[in-house]
Amino acid sequence: MLYVDGKWVEADELSVHPEDRGYNFGDGIYEVVRIYKGNIYQWEGHLTRLIRSAREIQLELPWTAEELSTIAHELLAKNNITSDDDATLYIQVTRGIAPRVHDIPSNIRPVIMGFVRRKERPLADMKKGITAQIIEDIRWLRCDIKTLNLLGAVLVKQYAKDAGAQDSILHRNGIVTECSAANLFVVKDNELYTHPANHLILNGITRLDVIALAKSNGFTVHEEPFTVDFLKQADEVFSTGTTVEVMPIISVDGQAVGTGQIGPVVKKLQELFEENIIKTVLV
Numbered sequence: 001m002l003y004v005d006g007k008w009v010e011a012d013e014l015s016v017h018p019e020d021r022g023y024n025f026g027d028g029i030y031e032v033v034r035i036y037k038g039n040i041y042q043w044e045g046h047l048t049r050l051i052r053s054a055r056e057i058q059l060e061l062p063w064t065a066e067e068l069s070t071i072a073h074e075l076l077a078k079n080n081i082t083s084d085d086d087a088t089l090y091i092q093v094t095r096g097i098a099p100r101v102h103d104i105p106s107n108i109r110p111v112i113m114g115f116v117r118r119k120e121r122p123l124a125d126m127k128k129g130i131t132a133q134i135i136e137d138i139r140w141l142r143c144d145i146k147t148l149n150l151l152g153a154v155l156v157k158q159y160a161k162d163a164g165a166q167d168s169i170l171h172r173n174g175i176v177t178e179c180s181a182a183n184l185f186v187v188k189d190n191e192l193y194t195h196p197a198n199h200l201i202l203n204g205i206t207r208l209d210v211i212a213l214a215k216s217n218g219f220t221v222h223e224e225p226f227t228v229d230f231l232k233q234a235d236e237v238f239s240t241g242t243t244v245e246v247m248p249i250i251s252v253d254g255q256a257v258g259t260g261q262i263g264p265v266v267k268k269l270q271e272l273f274e275e276n277i278i279k280t281v282l283v
């Protein structure tokens with residue numbers, strides 16, 4: 001069951017208005033949230049970010065944080081998500097329906113839609129690592145907003161796939177930003193490097209988790225820009241995100257990263273992340 005604009009419907013019963021601005025312009029925002037064993041992981045972080053994204057695009061949410069939380073929990077209940085299930089929860093808010101003009105119509109009512117999908121954790125890839133291709137970051141200059149307008153992300157991911165890799169690592173003028181839908185870290189001499197959280201990246205909940213876990217376990221974390229050349233000399237590379245968790249990248253542009261095997265730092269961070277999930281899900 002999907003939750004759409006106050007109603008519960010099946011996917012094949014859903015119709016989209018031709019002048020919903022989400023449909024015409026990608027004018028809206030979204031979140032993808034992890035469900036581990038029937039429990040929502042890091043809901044507060046996702047909720048806070050959804051509210052921030054709305055504010056940044058001048059979309060006034062007509063729901064309180066509490067109402068949004070109720071919708072999320074009802075989505076799990078209506079879809080019979082139990083403690084046996086790993087899943088993802090998707091929530092989007094479009095600006096709403098109005099005759100098509102570019103500027104923001106007044107008195108427009110946002111449309112919310114949410115669904116749940118059962119989804120296993122990517123345990124095999126997390127063990128084995130994935131391949132990536134360096135691609136120019138062709139996205140806009142407000143990557144800090146989790147907007148529905150994802151054509152840039154769609155294309156860079158496809159360019160990586162066309163080049164035979166599993167994900168793209170993006171750069172702007174030689175500075176590494178992030179992946180198509182995940183944040184990027186490199187490890188050099190046991191220290192972590194990741195792009196600072198500004199308008200050029202989406203500040204991931206998983207990114208923040210990993211930085212906090214790394215710091216509290218004695219790692220130095222540099223939130224500073226670094227180059228593609230620096231990345232290519234790195235000992236380890238990995239991406240982070242709600243669905244990819246802590247994902248080792250073992251080859252970049254067809255060249256092995258470090259030894260070409262999963263490194264000790266990423267392995268340690270995966271263990272710490274796992275403990276964090278267990279701690280969060282069991283309370």
Ligand SMILES: *Cc1c(COP(=O)(O)O)cnc(C)c1O
Nearest residue numbers: 181182183202204205206241242
């Ligand atoms: C969602 C997203 C991420 C990862 O954020 P999480 O909160 O960790 O899921 C990273 N980069 C982009 C571009 C994203 O859209």
